[in-house]
Amino acid sequence: MKKSVPQDVLNLLVNNSRKTNDKVSNGDSYANVQSYDLTNPDYKIHDLLPTLELIYRRFAQNFRHSLYNLLHTGIESKFERVDSLKYGDYINENRATEVQHLFRVQSLKCSGFFALDTKLVSAMVELFFGGPGDSSDDGDREMTQTELRMVRRFLKSAIDNLQQSWETILPFRVRLPEYDSNPVSTIFTSDAELILVSRFRLKLANKEGHLHIVLPYRALEPVREKLHTFKFTEQDPEWRQNLRNSILMAPVEMSATLCNVQLSLEQVLKLQVGDIIQADMPKLVSVKIAGIPCLQASVCRDDDMLALKVSRKVNSKIALQNKEDV
Incomplete structure:
Protein backbone atom coordinates (compact mmCIF):
# COMPACT_ATOMS: atom_id res chain seq x y z
CA MET A 1 0.00 0.00 0.00
CA LYS A 2 1.52 3.33 -1.07
CA LYS A 3 1.70 6.19 1.39
CA SER A 4 0.47 9.58 0.19
CA VAL A 5 2.75 12.62 0.47
CA PRO A 6 1.34 15.32 2.77
CA GLN A 7 0.03 18.41 1.03
CA ASP A 8 2.32 20.82 2.90
CA VAL A 9 5.38 18.90 1.68
CA LEU A 10 4.15 19.06 -1.91
CA ASN A 11 3.61 22.82 -1.63
CA LEU A 12 7.16 23.29 -0.30
CA LEU A 13 8.67 21.32 -3.18
CA VAL A 14 6.69 23.30 -5.75
CA ASN A 15 7.73 26.65 -4.27
CA ASN A 16 11.43 25.66 -4.23
CA SER A 17 11.19 24.53 -7.85
CA ARG A 18 9.69 27.87 -8.88
CA LYS A 19 12.46 29.82 -7.10
CA THR A 20 15.12 27.76 -8.85
CA ASN A 21 13.54 28.35 -12.25
CA ASP A 22 13.35 32.08 -11.56
CA LYS A 23 17.10 32.21 -10.75
CA VAL A 24 18.04 30.28 -13.89
CA SER A 25 15.84 32.41 -16.11
CA ASN A 26 17.13 35.64 -14.62
CA GLY A 27 19.98 36.60 -16.95
CA ASP A 28 21.03 39.62 -14.84
CA SER A 29 22.71 37.36 -12.30
CA TYR A 30 25.22 36.21 -14.96
CA ALA A 31 25.58 39.47 -16.87
CA ASN A 32 29.03 40.22 -15.39
CA VAL A 33 30.42 36.70 -15.80
CA GLN A 34 33.42 36.62 -18.17
CA SER A 35 35.46 33.71 -19.40
CA TYR A 36 39.15 33.69 -18.38
CA ASP A 37 41.53 31.40 -20.20
CA LEU A 38 44.72 30.79 -18.19
CA THR A 39 46.31 29.05 -21.18
CA ASN A 40 46.16 32.25 -23.22
CA PRO A 41 49.74 33.57 -23.78
CA ASP A 42 48.50 37.10 -23.18
CA TYR A 43 47.85 36.13 -19.57
CA LYS A 44 51.48 35.08 -19.05
CA ILE A 45 53.01 38.15 -20.71
CA HIS A 46 52.22 40.40 -17.77
CA ASP A 47 54.83 38.55 -15.67
CA LEU A 48 57.52 39.53 -18.16
CA LEU A 49 56.67 43.22 -18.57
CA PRO A 50 58.52 44.56 -15.47
CA THR A 51 61.76 42.89 -16.55
CA LEU A 52 61.38 44.00 -20.17
CA GLU A 53 60.68 47.57 -19.07
CA LEU A 54 63.85 47.53 -16.97
CA ILE A 55 65.89 46.26 -19.93
CA TYR A 56 64.57 48.84 -22.35
CA ARG A 57 64.90 51.75 -19.94
CA ARG A 58 68.59 50.90 -19.74
CA PHE A 59 68.67 50.60 -23.53
CA ALA A 60 67.16 54.10 -23.95
CA GLN A 61 69.76 55.58 -21.62
CA ASN A 62 72.72 53.91 -23.31
CA PHE A 63 71.35 54.57 -26.80
CA ARG A 64 71.20 58.29 -26.09
CA HIS A 65 74.96 58.33 -25.50
CA SER A 66 75.62 56.25 -28.63
CA LEU A 67 73.59 58.66 -30.77
CA TYR A 68 75.51 61.57 -29.33
CA ASN A 69 78.79 59.92 -30.36
CA LEU A 70 77.37 59.25 -33.82
CA LEU A 71 75.78 62.64 -34.54
CA HIS A 72 77.78 64.88 -32.16
CA THR A 73 74.70 66.64 -30.83
CA GLY A 74 72.30 66.29 -27.95
CA ILE A 75 69.67 63.60 -28.49
CA GLU A 76 66.60 62.73 -26.45
CA SER A 77 65.80 59.02 -26.18
CA LYS A 78 62.83 58.14 -24.00
CA PHE A 79 61.34 54.74 -23.30
CA GLU A 80 57.54 54.80 -23.37
CA ARG A 81 56.18 51.29 -22.78
CA VAL A 82 56.06 47.65 -23.89
CA ASP A 83 52.81 46.61 -25.56
CA SER A 84 51.56 43.10 -26.15
CA LEU A 85 49.18 42.90 -29.09
CA LYS A 86 48.36 40.90 -32.16
CA TYR A 87 50.37 41.53 -35.29
CA GLY A 88 47.23 42.37 -37.25
CA ASP A 89 46.39 45.15 -34.79
CA TYR A 90 49.91 46.53 -35.07
CA ILE A 91 49.90 46.76 -38.88
CA ASN A 92 46.56 48.56 -38.73
CA GLU A 93 48.40 51.48 -37.15
CA ASN A 94 49.85 54.07 -39.53
CA ARG A 95 52.89 52.27 -40.97
CA ALA A 96 53.25 54.34 -44.14
CA THR A 97 55.81 56.83 -42.77
CA GLU A 98 58.37 54.51 -41.28
CA VAL A 99 61.27 52.35 -42.40
CA GLN A 100 61.28 48.76 -41.16
CA HIS A 101 64.40 46.65 -40.96
CA LEU A 102 64.73 42.99 -40.08
CA PHE A 103 67.16 41.70 -37.47
CA ARG A 104 68.01 38.18 -36.38
CA VAL A 105 68.46 37.18 -32.71
CA GLN A 106 70.83 34.24 -33.08
CA SER A 107 70.82 33.30 -29.40
CA LEU A 108 67.01 32.95 -29.36
CA LYS A 109 66.76 31.62 -32.95
CA CYS A 110 64.11 34.15 -33.92
CA SER A 111 63.69 37.30 -35.98
CA GLY A 112 62.31 40.71 -35.14
CA PHE A 113 62.37 44.12 -36.73
CA PHE A 114 62.99 47.79 -36.07
CA ALA A 115 60.44 50.39 -37.09
CA LEU A 116 61.89 53.92 -37.40
CA ASP A 117 59.99 57.09 -38.20
CA THR A 118 61.31 58.24 -41.62
CA LYS A 119 61.19 61.93 -40.73
CA LEU A 120 64.10 61.27 -38.37
CA VAL A 121 66.30 59.92 -41.18
CA SER A 122 66.77 63.22 -43.00
CA ALA A 123 67.48 64.94 -39.68
CA MET A 124 70.19 62.34 -38.91
CA VAL A 125 71.84 62.88 -42.29
CA GLU A 126 71.96 66.65 -41.79
CA LEU A 127 73.29 66.37 -38.26
CA PHE A 128 75.92 63.84 -39.33
CA PHE A 129 77.30 66.25 -41.96
CA GLY A 130 77.22 69.24 -39.61
CA GLY A 131 73.84 70.68 -40.55
CA PRO A 132 71.15 71.96 -38.18
CA GLY A 133 68.91 68.93 -38.70
CA ASP A 134 65.80 71.03 -39.29
CA SER A 135 64.97 69.79 -42.80
CA SER A 136 61.27 70.01 -43.70
CA ASP A 137 61.49 66.71 -45.62
CA ASP A 138 59.31 64.19 -43.80
CA GLY A 139 60.65 61.27 -45.83
CA ASP A 140 57.49 60.42 -47.77
CA ARG A 141 59.59 59.15 -50.67
CA GLU A 142 62.16 56.51 -51.56
CA MET A 143 65.32 56.93 -49.51
CA THR A 144 68.68 57.70 -51.08
CA GLN A 145 71.76 55.52 -50.68
CA THR A 146 73.20 58.00 -48.18
CA GLU A 147 70.07 57.77 -46.07
CA LEU A 148 70.10 53.97 -46.25
CA ARG A 149 73.71 53.90 -45.05
CA MET A 150 72.79 56.28 -42.22
CA VAL A 151 69.91 54.02 -41.20
CA ARG A 152 72.28 51.04 -41.02
CA ARG A 153 74.75 52.95 -38.85
CA PHE A 154 71.85 54.01 -36.64
CA LEU A 155 70.59 50.43 -36.32
CA LYS A 156 74.05 49.01 -35.65
CA SER A 157 74.37 51.41 -32.71
CA ALA A 158 70.92 50.30 -31.54
CA ILE A 159 71.96 46.63 -31.79
CA ASP A 160 75.14 47.19 -29.77
CA ASN A 161 73.13 48.80 -26.98
CA LEU A 162 70.41 46.18 -27.23
CA GLN A 163 72.92 43.37 -26.69
CA GLN A 164 74.51 45.25 -23.81
CA SER A 165 71.15 45.81 -22.10
CA TRP A 166 70.17 42.14 -22.33
CA GLU A 167 73.50 40.59 -21.38
CA THR A 168 72.90 40.84 -17.61
CA ILE A 169 70.05 38.32 -18.01
CA LEU A 170 70.91 36.17 -21.02
CA PRO A 171 73.01 36.28 -24.21
CA PHE A 172 71.30 38.36 -26.88
CA ARG A 173 73.39 38.11 -30.04
CA VAL A 174 71.82 40.13 -32.85
CA ARG A 175 72.72 40.16 -36.54
CA LEU A 176 71.57 42.82 -39.00
CA PRO A 177 71.03 41.43 -42.54
CA GLU A 178 71.00 43.44 -45.73
CA TYR A 179 68.29 46.02 -46.27
CA ASP A 180 64.86 44.58 -47.09
CA SER A 181 61.98 46.82 -48.14
CA ASN A 182 59.40 44.49 -46.60
CA PRO A 183 61.04 42.38 -43.88
CA VAL A 184 57.92 41.88 -41.79
CA SER A 185 56.31 39.53 -44.29
CA THR A 186 59.15 37.04 -43.75
CA ILE A 187 58.53 36.82 -39.99
CA PHE A 188 54.80 36.69 -39.39
CA THR A 189 52.41 34.49 -41.30
CA SER A 190 49.28 35.18 -39.25
CA ASP A 191 47.65 38.42 -38.15
CA ALA A 192 46.67 36.71 -34.88
CA GLU A 193 50.29 36.08 -33.81
CA LEU A 194 51.19 37.75 -30.54
CA ILE A 195 54.02 40.31 -30.59
CA LEU A 196 55.83 42.53 -28.08
CA VAL A 197 56.33 46.13 -29.21
CA SER A 198 58.85 48.20 -27.24
CA ARG A 199 58.12 51.86 -27.99
CA PHE A 200 60.65 54.71 -27.78
CA ARG A 201 60.37 58.43 -28.51
CA LEU A 202 63.40 60.09 -30.13
CA LYS A 203 64.04 63.80 -30.62
CA LEU A 204 66.76 65.01 -33.01
CA ALA A 205 67.08 68.79 -33.29
CA ASN A 206 63.45 69.85 -33.85
CA LYS A 207 62.37 66.48 -35.24
CA GLU A 208 60.52 64.04 -33.03
CA GLY A 209 59.53 60.51 -33.98
CA HIS A 210 59.25 56.92 -32.83
CA LEU A 211 61.46 53.85 -32.73
CA HIS A 212 59.86 50.45 -32.21
CA ILE A 213 61.60 47.17 -31.43
CA VAL A 214 59.27 44.30 -32.30
CA LEU A 215 59.74 40.70 -31.20
CA PRO A 216 57.37 37.72 -31.48
CA TYR A 217 56.19 36.49 -28.11
CA ARG A 218 57.09 32.91 -29.02
CA ALA A 219 60.77 33.97 -29.01
CA LEU A 220 60.68 34.73 -25.28
CA GLU A 221 58.62 31.71 -24.25
CA PRO A 222 61.70 29.41 -23.85
CA VAL A 223 63.46 31.95 -21.59
CA ARG A 224 60.45 33.26 -19.67
CA GLU A 225 61.68 31.59 -16.45
CA LYS A 226 64.97 33.51 -16.62
CA LEU A 227 63.08 36.74 -17.23
CA HIS A 228 60.60 36.00 -14.47
CA THR A 229 63.27 35.20 -11.85
CA PHE A 230 65.57 38.06 -12.78
CA LYS A 231 66.81 39.81 -9.61
CA PHE A 232 66.00 43.49 -9.73
CA THR A 233 68.57 44.10 -7.02
CA GLU A 234 71.31 43.67 -9.64
CA GLN A 235 69.88 46.57 -11.64
CA ASP A 236 68.28 48.91 -9.09
CA PRO A 237 70.81 50.15 -6.46
CA GLU A 238 68.15 51.98 -4.45
CA TRP A 239 65.93 48.90 -4.23
CA ARG A 240 68.95 46.83 -3.28
CA GLN A 241 69.89 49.24 -0.49
CA ASN A 242 66.34 49.24 0.88
CA LEU A 243 66.33 45.44 0.87
CA ARG A 244 69.72 45.37 2.64
CA ASN A 245 68.50 47.78 5.32
CA SER A 246 65.40 45.66 5.92
CA ILE A 247 67.49 42.50 6.25
CA LEU A 248 69.86 44.18 8.72
CA MET A 249 66.87 45.03 10.94
CA ALA A 250 65.79 41.37 11.15
CA ASN A 260 80.26 21.32 29.00
CA VAL A 261 80.32 18.77 31.82
CA GLN A 262 80.05 15.02 31.35
CA LEU A 263 78.16 13.15 34.05
CA SER A 264 76.97 9.59 34.21
CA LEU A 265 73.27 8.90 34.55
CA GLU A 266 73.90 7.58 38.07
CA GLN A 267 75.54 10.87 39.08
CA VAL A 268 72.65 12.86 37.61
CA LEU A 269 70.10 10.83 39.58
CA LYS A 270 72.03 11.46 42.83
CA LEU A 271 72.06 15.26 42.39
CA GLN A 272 70.37 17.16 45.25
CA VAL A 273 69.44 20.77 45.76
CA GLY A 274 72.55 22.72 46.77
CA ASP A 275 75.04 20.36 45.13
CA ILE A 276 77.93 22.03 43.31
CA ILE A 277 78.99 20.86 39.86
CA GLN A 278 82.62 21.66 39.19
CA ALA A 279 83.49 22.86 35.70
CA ASP A 280 86.51 24.40 33.97
CA MET A 281 85.66 27.75 32.37
Whole structure:
Protein backbone atom coordinates (compact mmCIF):
# COMPACT_ATOMS: atom_id res chain seq x y z
CA MET A 1 0.00 0.00 0.00
CA LYS A 2 1.52 3.33 -1.07
CA LYS A 3 1.70 6.19 1.39
CA SER A 4 0.47 9.58 0.19
CA VAL A 5 2.75 12.62 0.47
CA PRO A 6 1.34 15.32 2.77
CA GLN A 7 0.03 18.41 1.03
CA ASP A 8 2.32 20.82 2.90
CA VAL A 9 5.38 18.90 1.68
CA LEU A 10 4.15 19.06 -1.91
CA ASN A 11 3.61 22.82 -1.63
CA LEU A 12 7.16 23.29 -0.30
CA LEU A 13 8.67 21.32 -3.18
CA VAL A 14 6.69 23.30 -5.75
CA ASN A 15 7.73 26.65 -4.27
CA ASN A 16 11.43 25.66 -4.23
CA SER A 17 11.19 24.53 -7.85
CA ARG A 18 9.69 27.87 -8.88
CA LYS A 19 12.46 29.82 -7.10
CA THR A 20 15.12 27.76 -8.85
CA ASN A 21 13.54 28.35 -12.25
CA ASP A 22 13.35 32.08 -11.56
CA LYS A 23 17.10 32.21 -10.75
CA VAL A 24 18.04 30.28 -13.89
CA SER A 25 15.84 32.41 -16.11
CA ASN A 26 17.13 35.64 -14.62
CA GLY A 27 19.98 36.60 -16.95
CA ASP A 28 21.03 39.62 -14.84
CA SER A 29 22.71 37.36 -12.30
CA TYR A 30 25.22 36.21 -14.96
CA ALA A 31 25.58 39.47 -16.87
CA ASN A 32 29.03 40.22 -15.39
CA VAL A 33 30.42 36.70 -15.80
CA GLN A 34 33.42 36.62 -18.17
CA SER A 35 35.46 33.71 -19.40
CA TYR A 36 39.15 33.69 -18.38
CA ASP A 37 41.53 31.40 -20.20
CA LEU A 38 44.72 30.79 -18.19
CA THR A 39 46.31 29.05 -21.18
CA ASN A 40 46.16 32.25 -23.22
CA PRO A 41 49.74 33.57 -23.78
CA ASP A 42 48.50 37.10 -23.18
CA TYR A 43 47.85 36.13 -19.57
CA LYS A 44 51.48 35.08 -19.05
CA ILE A 45 53.01 38.15 -20.71
CA HIS A 46 52.22 40.40 -17.77
CA ASP A 47 54.83 38.55 -15.67
CA LEU A 48 57.52 39.53 -18.16
CA LEU A 49 56.67 43.22 -18.57
CA PRO A 50 58.52 44.56 -15.47
CA THR A 51 61.76 42.89 -16.55
CA LEU A 52 61.38 44.00 -20.17
CA GLU A 53 60.68 47.57 -19.07
CA LEU A 54 63.85 47.53 -16.97
CA ILE A 55 65.89 46.26 -19.93
CA TYR A 56 64.57 48.84 -22.35
CA ARG A 57 64.90 51.75 -19.94
CA ARG A 58 68.59 50.90 -19.74
CA PHE A 59 68.67 50.60 -23.53
CA ALA A 60 67.16 54.10 -23.95
CA GLN A 61 69.76 55.58 -21.62
CA ASN A 62 72.72 53.91 -23.31
CA PHE A 63 71.35 54.57 -26.80
CA ARG A 64 71.20 58.29 -26.09
CA HIS A 65 74.96 58.33 -25.50
CA SER A 66 75.62 56.25 -28.63
CA LEU A 67 73.59 58.66 -30.77
CA TYR A 68 75.51 61.57 -29.33
CA ASN A 69 78.79 59.92 -30.36
CA LEU A 70 77.37 59.25 -33.82
CA LEU A 71 75.78 62.64 -34.54
CA HIS A 72 77.78 64.88 -32.16
CA THR A 73 74.70 66.64 -30.83
CA GLY A 74 72.30 66.29 -27.95
CA ILE A 75 69.67 63.60 -28.49
CA GLU A 76 66.60 62.73 -26.45
CA SER A 77 65.80 59.02 -26.18
CA LYS A 78 62.83 58.14 -24.00
CA PHE A 79 61.34 54.74 -23.30
CA GLU A 80 57.54 54.80 -23.37
CA ARG A 81 56.18 51.29 -22.78
CA VAL A 82 56.06 47.65 -23.89
CA ASP A 83 52.81 46.61 -25.56
CA SER A 84 51.56 43.10 -26.15
CA LEU A 85 49.18 42.90 -29.09
CA LYS A 86 48.36 40.90 -32.16
CA TYR A 87 50.37 41.53 -35.29
CA GLY A 88 47.23 42.37 -37.25
CA ASP A 89 46.39 45.15 -34.79
CA TYR A 90 49.91 46.53 -35.07
CA ILE A 91 49.90 46.76 -38.88
CA ASN A 92 46.56 48.56 -38.73
CA GLU A 93 48.40 51.48 -37.15
CA ASN A 94 49.85 54.07 -39.53
CA ARG A 95 52.89 52.27 -40.97
CA ALA A 96 53.25 54.34 -44.14
CA THR A 97 55.81 56.83 -42.77
CA GLU A 98 58.37 54.51 -41.28
CA VAL A 99 61.27 52.35 -42.40
CA GLN A 100 61.28 48.76 -41.16
CA HIS A 101 64.40 46.65 -40.96
CA LEU A 102 64.73 42.99 -40.08
CA PHE A 103 67.16 41.70 -37.47
CA ARG A 104 68.01 38.18 -36.38
CA VAL A 105 68.46 37.18 -32.71
CA GLN A 106 70.83 34.24 -33.08
CA SER A 107 70.82 33.30 -29.40
CA LEU A 108 67.01 32.95 -29.36
CA LYS A 109 66.76 31.62 -32.95
CA CYS A 110 64.11 34.15 -33.92
CA SER A 111 63.69 37.30 -35.98
CA GLY A 112 62.31 40.71 -35.14
CA PHE A 113 62.37 44.12 -36.73
CA PHE A 114 62.99 47.79 -36.07
CA ALA A 115 60.44 50.39 -37.09
CA LEU A 116 61.89 53.92 -37.40
CA ASP A 117 59.99 57.09 -38.20
CA THR A 118 61.31 58.24 -41.62
CA LYS A 119 61.19 61.93 -40.73
CA LEU A 120 64.10 61.27 -38.37
CA VAL A 121 66.30 59.92 -41.18
CA SER A 122 66.77 63.22 -43.00
CA ALA A 123 67.48 64.94 -39.68
CA MET A 124 70.19 62.34 -38.91
CA VAL A 125 71.84 62.88 -42.29
CA GLU A 126 71.96 66.65 -41.79
CA LEU A 127 73.29 66.37 -38.26
CA PHE A 128 75.92 63.84 -39.33
CA PHE A 129 77.30 66.25 -41.96
CA GLY A 130 77.22 69.24 -39.61
CA GLY A 131 73.84 70.68 -40.55
CA PRO A 132 71.15 71.96 -38.18
CA GLY A 133 68.91 68.93 -38.70
CA ASP A 134 65.80 71.03 -39.29
CA SER A 135 64.97 69.79 -42.80
CA SER A 136 61.27 70.01 -43.70
CA ASP A 137 61.49 66.71 -45.62
CA ASP A 138 59.31 64.19 -43.80
CA GLY A 139 60.65 61.27 -45.83
CA ASP A 140 57.49 60.42 -47.77
CA ARG A 141 59.59 59.15 -50.67
CA GLU A 142 62.16 56.51 -51.56
CA MET A 143 65.32 56.93 -49.51
CA THR A 144 68.68 57.70 -51.08
CA GLN A 145 71.76 55.52 -50.68
CA THR A 146 73.20 58.00 -48.18
CA GLU A 147 70.07 57.77 -46.07
CA LEU A 148 70.10 53.97 -46.25
CA ARG A 149 73.71 53.90 -45.05
CA MET A 150 72.79 56.28 -42.22
CA VAL A 151 69.91 54.02 -41.20
CA ARG A 152 72.28 51.04 -41.02
CA ARG A 153 74.75 52.95 -38.85
CA PHE A 154 71.85 54.01 -36.64
CA LEU A 155 70.59 50.43 -36.32
CA LYS A 156 74.05 49.01 -35.65
CA SER A 157 74.37 51.41 -32.71
CA ALA A 158 70.92 50.30 -31.54
CA ILE A 159 71.96 46.63 -31.79
CA ASP A 160 75.14 47.19 -29.77
CA ASN A 161 73.13 48.80 -26.98
CA LEU A 162 70.41 46.18 -27.23
CA GLN A 163 72.92 43.37 -26.69
CA GLN A 164 74.51 45.25 -23.81
CA SER A 165 71.15 45.81 -22.10
CA TRP A 166 70.17 42.14 -22.33
CA GLU A 167 73.50 40.59 -21.38
CA THR A 168 72.90 40.84 -17.61
CA ILE A 169 70.05 38.32 -18.01
CA LEU A 170 70.91 36.17 -21.02
CA PRO A 171 73.01 36.28 -24.21
CA PHE A 172 71.30 38.36 -26.88
CA ARG A 173 73.39 38.11 -30.04
CA VAL A 174 71.82 40.13 -32.85
CA ARG A 175 72.72 40.16 -36.54
CA LEU A 176 71.57 42.82 -39.00
CA PRO A 177 71.03 41.43 -42.54
CA GLU A 178 71.00 43.44 -45.73
CA TYR A 179 68.29 46.02 -46.27
CA ASP A 180 64.86 44.58 -47.09
CA SER A 181 61.98 46.82 -48.14
CA ASN A 182 59.40 44.49 -46.60
CA PRO A 183 61.04 42.38 -43.88
CA VAL A 184 57.92 41.88 -41.79
CA SER A 185 56.31 39.53 -44.29
CA THR A 186 59.15 37.04 -43.75
CA ILE A 187 58.53 36.82 -39.99
CA PHE A 188 54.80 36.69 -39.39
CA THR A 189 52.41 34.49 -41.30
CA SER A 190 49.28 35.18 -39.25
CA ASP A 191 47.65 38.42 -38.15
CA ALA A 192 46.67 36.71 -34.88
CA GLU A 193 50.29 36.08 -33.81
CA LEU A 194 51.19 37.75 -30.54
CA ILE A 195 54.02 40.31 -30.59
CA LEU A 196 55.83 42.53 -28.08
CA VAL A 197 56.33 46.13 -29.21
CA SER A 198 58.85 48.20 -27.24
CA ARG A 199 58.12 51.86 -27.99
CA PHE A 200 60.65 54.71 -27.78
CA ARG A 201 60.37 58.43 -28.51
CA LEU A 202 63.40 60.09 -30.13
CA LYS A 203 64.04 63.80 -30.62
CA LEU A 204 66.76 65.01 -33.01
CA ALA A 205 67.08 68.79 -33.29
CA ASN A 206 63.45 69.85 -33.85
CA LYS A 207 62.37 66.48 -35.24
CA GLU A 208 60.52 64.04 -33.03
CA GLY A 209 59.53 60.51 -33.98
CA HIS A 210 59.25 56.92 -32.83
CA LEU A 211 61.46 53.85 -32.73
CA HIS A 212 59.86 50.45 -32.21
CA ILE A 213 61.60 47.17 -31.43
CA VAL A 214 59.27 44.30 -32.30
CA LEU A 215 59.74 40.70 -31.20
CA PRO A 216 57.37 37.72 -31.48
CA TYR A 217 56.19 36.49 -28.11
CA ARG A 218 57.09 32.91 -29.02
CA ALA A 219 60.77 33.97 -29.01
CA LEU A 220 60.68 34.73 -25.28
CA GLU A 221 58.62 31.71 -24.25
CA PRO A 222 61.70 29.41 -23.85
CA VAL A 223 63.46 31.95 -21.59
CA ARG A 224 60.45 33.26 -19.67
CA GLU A 225 61.68 31.59 -16.45
CA LYS A 226 64.97 33.51 -16.62
CA LEU A 227 63.08 36.74 -17.23
CA HIS A 228 60.60 36.00 -14.47
CA THR A 229 63.27 35.20 -11.85
CA PHE A 230 65.57 38.06 -12.78
CA LYS A 231 66.81 39.81 -9.61
CA PHE A 232 66.00 43.49 -9.73
CA THR A 233 68.57 44.10 -7.02
CA GLU A 234 71.31 43.67 -9.64
CA GLN A 235 69.88 46.57 -11.64
CA ASP A 236 68.28 48.91 -9.09
CA PRO A 237 70.81 50.15 -6.46
CA GLU A 238 68.15 51.98 -4.45
CA TRP A 239 65.93 48.90 -4.23
CA ARG A 240 68.95 46.83 -3.28
CA GLN A 241 69.89 49.24 -0.49
CA ASN A 242 66.34 49.24 0.88
CA LEU A 243 66.33 45.44 0.87
CA ARG A 244 69.72 45.37 2.64
CA ASN A 245 68.50 47.78 5.32
CA SER A 246 65.40 45.66 5.92
CA ILE A 247 67.49 42.50 6.25
CA LEU A 248 69.86 44.18 8.72
CA MET A 249 66.87 45.03 10.94
CA ALA A 250 65.79 41.37 11.15
CA PRO A 251 66.14 39.93 14.71
CA VAL A 252 68.56 37.01 15.14
CA GLU A 253 69.31 34.74 18.09
CA MET A 254 72.79 34.85 19.63
CA SER A 255 73.94 31.99 21.86
CA ALA A 256 77.13 30.82 23.56
CA THR A 257 77.88 27.65 25.52
CA LEU A 258 80.02 28.55 28.52
CA CYS A 259 80.96 25.02 29.53
CA ASN A 260 80.26 21.32 29.00
CA VAL A 261 80.32 18.77 31.82
CA GLN A 262 80.05 15.02 31.35
CA LEU A 263 78.16 13.15 34.05
CA SER A 264 76.97 9.59 34.21
CA LEU A 265 73.27 8.90 34.55
CA GLU A 266 73.90 7.58 38.07
CA GLN A 267 75.54 10.87 39.08
CA VAL A 268 72.65 12.86 37.61
CA LEU A 269 70.10 10.83 39.58
CA LYS A 270 72.03 11.46 42.83
CA LEU A 271 72.06 15.26 42.39
CA GLN A 272 70.37 17.16 45.25
CA VAL A 273 69.44 20.77 45.76
CA GLY A 274 72.55 22.72 46.77
CA ASP A 275 75.04 20.36 45.13
CA ILE A 276 77.93 22.03 43.31
CA ILE A 277 78.99 20.86 39.86
CA GLN A 278 82.62 21.66 39.19
CA ALA A 279 83.49 22.86 35.70
CA ASP A 280 86.51 24.40 33.97
CA MET A 281 85.66 27.75 32.37
CA PRO A 282 87.31 27.97 28.92
CA LYS A 283 89.39 30.97 27.97
CA LEU A 284 87.40 31.45 24.75
CA VAL A 285 83.84 30.41 23.92
CA SER A 286 82.19 30.14 20.52
CA VAL A 287 79.34 32.62 19.92
CA LYS A 288 76.69 31.42 17.48
CA ILE A 289 74.34 33.65 15.51
CA ALA A 290 71.29 31.84 14.15
CA GLY A 291 73.08 28.59 14.94
CA ILE A 292 76.24 29.46 12.96
CA PRO A 293 79.57 30.11 14.79
CA CYS A 294 80.54 33.70 14.01
CA LEU A 295 82.60 35.02 16.97
CA GLN A 296 85.18 33.96 19.55
CA ALA A 297 84.73 35.65 22.94
CA SER A 298 86.12 35.54 26.48
CA VAL A 299 83.93 35.46 29.56
CA CYS A 300 84.09 38.56 31.76
CA ARG A 301 81.99 40.71 34.09
CA ASP A 302 80.34 44.06 33.41
CA ASP A 303 79.32 45.44 36.82
CA ASP A 304 77.18 42.66 38.24
CA MET A 305 76.40 41.10 34.86
CA LEU A 306 78.14 38.16 33.23
CA ALA A 307 79.35 39.31 29.80
CA LEU A 308 81.24 38.20 26.71
CA LYS A 309 84.15 40.17 25.28
CA VAL A 310 84.58 39.60 21.53
CA SER A 311 88.11 38.48 20.70
CA ARG A 312 87.89 37.76 16.99
CA LYS A 313 85.54 36.96 14.15
CA VAL A 314 85.13 33.48 12.70
CA ASN A 315 84.80 32.80 8.98
CA SER A 316 81.10 31.89 8.91
CA LYS A 317 81.33 30.28 5.46
CA ILE A 318 84.01 27.82 6.63
CA ALA A 319 82.12 27.17 9.86
CA LEU A 320 78.90 26.51 7.99
CA GLN A 321 80.70 24.19 5.55
CA ASN A 322 82.25 22.25 8.44
CA LYS A 323 78.82 21.98 10.06
CA GLU A 324 77.32 20.58 6.86
CA ASP A 325 80.19 18.08 6.50
CA VAL A 326 79.52 16.79 9.98
